[in-house]
Structures are given as structure tokens and as C-alpha cells.
Amino acid sequence: MLRKINEATAMGFPRICGFAALGFAAMITLSNAIQVPAGLPAAGAELGEVVAFFGAESRIVGIGSALTPAAWVLATMFGAGVVSVLWGSERRRDEAWSLLGLAGLVLQNAAFAGVIAIRLALTSTTSTVTEGNGATAGLWALHDALFALNATFLALALVGLSVGGLRAGLIRRWHGRLGLVSAALLFASATLTTWFFGRTDAFGLLGLVGWLLWVVWIVAYGVTLIRLNRECAP
Template sequence: MPRQTKYEGESAPLAPLFGLAGLGFAALIVAGNLILIPAGLPRPGAAIGDVLAFFANSKGALGLASALTPFAWVLSALFGAGAVQVLWRSERDRGGAWALAGFAGVLLQNAAFTGVVALRLALAATPDSSAALGLWALHNALFTLNGTFLALALTGLSLGGLQAGLIPRWHCRLGLSSAALLFGSATLTPWIIDRPGPLGLLGLVGWLLWVVWIAVYSLTLARRPAAPAPC
């Protein structure tokens, strides 16, 4: 574990705004799941009959959850950019790039989940079971592999934040634990998407830890006093 130092990061007048963006992102992704899971969103490996029934009968819930996602992607990008801004001086002085690696993970996660949401909308518009079978398999693979990018975001911003003294050691450990679970889930994608089972819990627990991690990180940014505007 890298040594933690006293925080000496970049002056960031918009840090509280970026922190609020992260909190908004966390709230939106939780809200999206609270809409889809009670509606019966199938787990990876579910029977195609259950998949077709969900996408045929839950278009309202799917449409509402999908409408939230563009806002979530914008807010997560703002959060990542804000974290980089706050950590940049410390990273530059050390010759490090953990924050940039974490920001890359945030952007790649947005891109991957765009594909996930697009595939869900395509499934809702596809009555043909043979076509739906292929779309669902692609959805499951992309959804599970997305853990790779979440792990990159968690690792980069956790280590960058710890080395800069922005976050405490326990918060870094939380992020690294979540990253390990999500990355492990991604490497086991062929088995997870083959059939429902306990392996899918790796990604679920990792995702729950990710939500807690980003909420705490966002609060850290939101509580930083804004720098005074230049005269």
C-alpha cells in the first residue's frame, strides 16, 4: 500500500460541484437499479423465455431507467475530471499518473455501459427470439466485462487519492477491494454468463462497494472549501 501524505493538491474552485456530480451519479445508478430489479430484470444466464417476457412486458420501467443514464454518464465524467483536477499537482510533483488512469477507467466505463443500455433498448424492440438470444448474450458479456473499467477507475483514483493525502487508508482499501472483486468477475465472464450461480455475487458485491466508495469520495470533494475567485 503506498504511503499516505498530507494533502497538497491543486486549488480547485469547482471541487464542491464535482463532488455533488459524483453524489448525483451514485444516486442515479442506484435509482436505475431500484426501477429495473423490482421489475424483474433477468440475471446473466437467465432462460431466453424469461428474458423475452421481461423486455416485452417492462418497457415502461426500461424506458424510465434508460432515460436516467445520459445524466449519469455526464455526472460521472464531471466527477472523474474533478478528482483529476484536485489531485493533479500532487501527481505532477511525484511523476505519477494514477488519477489519469482512474479517469480513463471512468470514461471507458461510460462507453461500455452505453453499449449495455443500447442492447437493452434493442432487446425491447426485438420480438424475434433468435435475434434476442444473440443480443442478450452480447449484453451479458459486455455488462460483466465492464467490471474491468470500474476496477481501473477504483484503483487509479484510490491510489492517487491516498498518495496525495486526499482520502484515508481505509477508503483506499475499500476501493481496492471493490476493484479486485469487479476485476475477478470480469475475468470469469465466460462462466458467469453461462448460467446463474454464486460467481455472479462477485460483481454484485464489488458493485455495492463501488457505490459506497464513490459516494464517500464525492463527499470528500464536496466538503473541500472552494478557492476564492481571483480579483
């Protein structure tokens, strides 16, 4: 079945993109492992907590943020790899699920670039001003809004690549269902958080579970692309 998806997979591009998926998962996990234990405030945190962290931990924020450009490149490569495998069969069915998923990855890269830019800006504003500074409060509110909306684009990527992979026989049912469950949790988190903006902590667990499932999903997809390349090789 996999041989019929795309003969070009034997050329190696999907395998490279499979390793890119693993690299992306490693990068975002490492970034969080560096910043969260250091006290990175969660969305909806009090302004005093925000000022204390970004004023004292600018180095930690810089190190964590330095990993994200590579993560965005790797995520885009992963999406392109899935498109390269699925596009032939999708064109025959007049579908474009994989392109929908790639669009979600590109949009989440753009949204999270805004999140990282705001975090870096906060390391400057909080080091010279008091807790009541309006610029800091405004930046943090914008940070929370972008962070919440980013889950929408993750959900789009999960739906597009999961449905496309299932319909082409590229991924197993449990893998596709995992992606759809993660998408549902992330979309619900984004919707509820924006609806009740200012009380984002109430929906933090929903988004966290969806995010953890997303990491497992992308690792499994990366392994699938790597193994696909081996199975199609002569």
C-alpha cells in the same frame, strides 16, 4: 496537508464534481430500484425470462434507461474533479494515477452505453417475435458479455483514483482500501465470468458485492471533494 494538494480547489470545481459523484450514485441506484423489482433479468438468465420481461416492461426499461445519460456525464465530471485536485502533486512525482482512474470511468461509460442500447433494442425484438428468435438470443448474449466486461473498467477507475488519492493524502486509508477491495471483487467477477461464459450466475454475488462497495466508495469520494473545497476556502 489538503491545502498543499491544489490551491485551485478553492475555486469550486472540485465541489461541483463532488456533488456530481453523489448525483451519479443516486442515478444508478434509482435506475436499479426501478428495473430490478420489476423483474429485470440478471446476467445469464434464461431466454424465456428475457423475452417475458422485455416484451412486457418496455416502459420500465425506458424509464430506467433515461437516467443513464445523466449518470455518464456526472461520472465523467467526478473523474475530472479528482484529476483537477491530484494532477499537480502527481506531476511532481511523475505519476498519473488519477488519469488512469478517469480513463476507467470513460471506458465504463462506453461499455455500459452498449448494455443500455441492447436493453432498449430488446424491447423491440421481444415484442414481435417468439422465444426462439435468433436476434433476441444474440442480443442477450452480447448484453451479458458487455455487462461482465464492464466490471474491468470499474476496477480500473477504482484502482487509479484510490491509489492516487492515497498517495496525495486526499482520502483516508479505509476509503482507499475499500476502493481496492471493490476493484479486486469486480475484476475477479469480470475475469471468472468471461472465463466461464454462459454460467454467469455463479459469480453474480461476487460482482454484486463489488458493485455495492463501488457505490459506497464513490459517495465517500464525493463527500471528500465537497469538504475539501470548504477546507481550502479562505
